[in-house]
Amino acid sequence: MPHLATIYRLGIKELWSLARDPTMLILIAYTFTVSIYVAATAMPETLHKAPIAIVDEDGSPLSARIGTAFYPPHFLPPKMIGLPAIDAGMDAGDYTFVLDIPPNFQRDVLAGRTPAIQLNVDATRMSQAFTGSSYVQQMVLGEVTEFVTRYRAAAALPVDLALRARFNPNLEQSWFGSLMEIINNVTLLSIILTGAALIREREHGTIEHLLAMPVTPAEIMLSKVWSMGLVVLLAAAVALVFVVQGVLRVPIEGLVSLFLAGAALHLFATTSLGIFMATLARSMPQFGMLAVLILLPLQLLSGNSTPRESMPELVQYVMLAAPTTHFVALGQAILYRGADIRVVWPQFLALAAIGAVFFTIALNRFRRTISQMA
């Protein structure tokens, strides 16, 4: 039976050691304020300032009109370039889209010959290529039709589609970006703090000392879990309230406390993972490598950069074992969609289960390897 007072005392010791490392304190403060602000405000909307160029071989009023259809924020003001500059510009990545309006375009349109405009798309920029090209088509065809009919027809369609975006009506990226950044940082920080704290004790020989005392491995582990978890949880709460709600003015639909409860469960899993990694690594450099190898997939495949459902099925299944997947899901549900515990209980359950499994595995491994650490 773990001794609560021991866990508490050892945890306080961890807090002291963090408090006496000013570089770490500055770094933690930075990641949960400036870093979140920068990442959130940098994220563009899907079609934002897309660089476009136009080759106007026609030089007619119609082609000029097409040129004026593109303006910020969706597009950067179009560059008028010559035919030979297309390849160089696209090769260098200066433009995602290049429209080539052929000679005699206006004449052919008016003569009803249905001429074709060429649209070059840099398809390596997947995120803009797809949405952007259909958007460009709509704009160009709209201008042409308007030119032909002399007015923009509000064509009364027999069935109207009332399309609304819920939870983020204007689809503002900073809402999404800031919260996902918090989730990323929570994961990153908790794994590194706990894992490195254990390795440091080993490299400084203090683990050996602890083991000669009436302290069990479970107590050592739990003390690191609670203390580092608490630090990260507090930092996340501060970031959520002051940076996200305060500075970025992102409206939060659900209960912040429910989100933090979810974060606490998530931290239980990630801090256990950090300890487990520290028992695998024999030195800090090894731990550093391991951290990169594990953190990258944890973050990129959790569904907070690209949607989960478009990943291959195998990846989706494997990532169900990762705490980040569930944390991202519950974070999105609570913070954006105002979901309550009746909706997100499956994620809570999954996080608790993953945490329990990670903790048990880590504790077993910690117990087994502890004599090598001393």
Added chain:
Amino acid sequence: MSVIVATAYMDEAQRFDWLVAMDAGRVLATGTPAELLERTGTDSLDAAFIALLPDAQRRGYQAVTIPPLVDSGEIAIEATGLTMRFGDFVAVDHVDLSIRRGEIFGFIGSNGCGKSTTMKMLTGLLPASEGQASLLGRAVDPKDIATRRRVGYMSQAFSLYSELTVHQNLVLHARLFQWPAADIPARVDEMVRRFGLAEVLDALPDTLPLGIRQRLSLAVAMVHKPELLILDEPTSGVDPIARDRLWQLMIDLARNDQVTIFISTHFMNEAARCDRISLMHAGRVLVTEVPAELVRRRGAATLEEAFIGYLKDAGAGGEGVGPASVLEAVPAAGSRLPVTPRGRDAHAPFSPARAWSYCLRETLELQRDPVRATMALLGTAILMFVFGYGISLDVENLTFAVLDRDQTTRSLDYALNLSGSRYFVERPPITDYAELDRRMRGGELALAIEIPSGFARDLARGHQVQIGAWVDGAMPVRAETVRGYVQGMHQGWLLDQAQRRLGQDGATGAATIATRFRYNPDVRSLPAMVPAVIPMLLLMIPAMLTALSVVREKELGSIINLYVTPVTRSEFLLGKQLPYIVLAMLNFAVLTLLAVTVFGVPVKGSLLTLTAGALLFVIFSTGFGLFASTFTRSQIAAMFVAMIGTMIPAIQFAGMLNPVSSLEGLGYAIGRVYPASHFLTISRGVFNKGLGFTGLQDSFWPLALAVPVILVLSIVLLKKQEK
């Protein structure tokens, strides 16, 4: 050559030509050892040093005297056939021990003879391979917490928390031993008084001299009033006065408090003070006896001579083996001080030879830790797979459900139109708004469609009808795509309806648009992602590899090489960097090979250009690791800087998912200058666009510029002297 040695060991000092005795920053005396003995009228340097001390220092000092042991007949430590094997190596070979209660029992032997291992087995820190041991009448069991409360242990290296003050350390340990909270202040005060720690109560241990630190260690080991103390070389490196003081304390504990003391040492005068001693060599106990009896039995003049006799019998050492070299057998094997070249370029501002010797040393370090290099190579390959296949920018398999209030063929047809596309997957229908709300909040549905009642009827009559569509906006990228798809499909359905009704072709527009998807005609994710993943991996992995290289030396102390040798900062850093650049280029080769063979993403452009770009880029990324390593003090902080300095810019600002030109604010500024963006352009240019150097030179210049910037920054931030 003149050699200057600093030592606290008097028998070592005995052999030097000329001595400077120092205390508290002041020189006490200088001269040859014989002169010092003569001047103080003493017969040993230990005594001479004490005699030389100012009165204030000497006050309270008394030569160590040991009252005789009163034998109680109780046994405190009993070990039979204790054995420890590490693989084939037998560290401790069938050791038998029996230590009486209240006895001061000495354990003598050279470094690495198995003393520490034996002591660790007795405390339960190491499980014995064979044999039994019991402490205070109970078998040693690592799980037995109760015994630990009765034992105090002090290890060879200082192992208290350097981030806690002296007082905090004492209190923490008292609490860990579960002393009643009310008694702790009194107990801590008592320890502070007894061990003379009152003046340093609020100091951090690292700022204290070794003698005081060892006293603190002993106080901590004693704070829970153990009946048995196991002390592993508690006095090594401590000056004679501090050592005698420590002994005074131990004798006091043994004789007045009946604490059994099991101590290991390699000082002869300390061995002579023990009630009994065991001489250990190569894992075996050679002899156990009262010190005076040992000397008598061998017919030797001193204890040291007696030992050497026993060691020679046991086959240790040979001709010309001095006493000290037997007892302190070469601890510093494999010390890794790089050889500084002499002669021509010894004073050059940058000596390639010196840099090269650091390079060799770092390579050796990498070779000794093959796990790290393997992780770097294998890990990147695995990550390439994970991301190449895992990160897909095709938005597919979107979930949707319909709230169909009409339930006619027409309304079903509309839903079918969606579920038939490869982008959407239909979920069970929705029955009311509450359900719609709940399922959307839970994130189950990316899209919900509501078809009003009377949809088919109104449509047939030509009345305006409205279909409602709700898109989950929580993930804006996905929402925009969904919006685009739904609009497209809605138009398609209308056109289809009109055609069926009127049998006419859809009205052709005034113009058409021919869209050419260049570089990646099928708009597949893989050819777009693979060249983008390479820069990310070549940034993060090499940066993390180098990030700890300098700060680790700071934390573990070997940075002193930089401080004391004529090596310049640039030689030191560049020498360290080179092996990692080679490793990173190997990484690059693996990644490129994987891209071409496994992923089928061919190198369409100039491989030479790509390689040149990669070389510049990995010089930057390893340089970034060094940069993180130079200004931080702890390994954790360096790791953290390397992580946040590479991961966030690489994923978000370098153009992997969104082109840099579309970014905003500071992120845009970072993306513009950050080398990863430029290497991404080069990578995509060569892989996807078939370009060579001429097409990409605009990306090369910023990359080439970043290299000297990061290197100079690292060199400037690295301090040549300790702070």
